[in-house]
Amino acid sequence: MIPVTSGWTPYCGAAPGPAELLSRWNADPVLLAALAAAAFWAARLPSDRRHFGIGAVALATLLFASPFCALTSALFSARAVHHVALVVGLAPLIALTLRTRTLLSIVPATIAGAAIFWMWHAPTVYGWALSSDPAYWLMQLSLTASAAIFWQAVFRAPPLAGVGALLATMVQMGLLGALITVAPGPLYAPHAFGPQLWGVSPLEDQQLAGLIMWAPAAALYLAAALLIAGRWLRGARQTI
Structure with a gap:
């Protein structure tokens, strides 16, 4: 267990309570300009x-400009959802948008990402x-x-190879989700106080975050693997 402190100032601001959450939109002009430029380009x-x-x-925009950004300052479970959305939602959308040549082969890309x-x-x-920002x-x-x-x-x-990388x-x-879930005490000092504003203990919030990574997030990779395997099998049948 690490020392409890309240001196954290994350980018999305101090941890909000339920009553103020919907008012906590992020008006960072640099972020909004970047999102507007990206939307124009897209x-x-x-x-x-x-x-x-x-x-x-x-x-x-949902992850960084909406009140969900502020919620991640309060709850580690919200941060888990945020990170899962980055790696299983935003990242593949970016890959499909850019469609550039492969920067790394499948094995080093899998190791580096993990x-x-x-x-x-x-x-x-x-x-x-x-x-710090x-x-x-x-x-x-x-x-x-x-x-x-x-x-x-x-x-x-x-x-x-793609199916193998997704399953790995x-x-x-x-495994990471399981380790976070079964930890005997709170591990993340920035969330020592925020969960209490939402009526849960830091340990309960951390356990929920671990469960999010352990089950739903891992299941998304399994679903992608099954999708690729299904398409491959259908194509193989058509060539027989």
């Missing part, structure tokens, strides 16, 4: 990529990420970029 893409780009901008995800969930590193954005951008490279590799890899990622995501 709207001008070819039709086969436009909807992925617009979807990515919409999801990024390593970066685990690194940012180490308690001391996570605490540092919420200590540059550290916060380093966490968000590295999680998203490494996951986008992973999905890019999955989409371009042979089906069996499912296992490591579930």
Whole structure:
């Protein structure tokens, strides 16, 4: 267990209570300008990529400009949802939008994505990420970029390799979630007080976060693996 402190000033602001949450929109002018520029660019893409780009901008707006951003300052469980949305929602949308050549082959992309995800969930590193805006954005951008490279590799890899990478990622995501769930005490100092505003203890909030990674998040990778496997099997039958 790490020391309890209230001196955290995350990018999304101090932890809100239920009564003030809906008023906590993020009006950061740099963020809003970046989202507007991205939306303008996405709207001008070819039709086969436009909807992925617009979807990515919409999801990024929800994650960083809506009151959900402030909720992640209060609840580690909300942060877990936020990070899952980055790596399983925003990242594949970015990969489908850009459709650039593969930056890493499937094995190093899988290892790099897992390593970066685990690194940012180490308690001391996570605490540092919420200590300043540059550290916060380093966490968000590295999680998203490494996951986008992973999905890019999955989409371009042979089906069996893609399925294997998705199943390996499912296992490591579930393992991290399990370790967080069964931890005997609170691990994340920035969320020592916020959960109490929502009527739960820091440990209960942490256990919920772990369960989110352990089951729903891991299941999303399994669903993607089954989708790719199903398409491959249908194609194999058609060639027989």
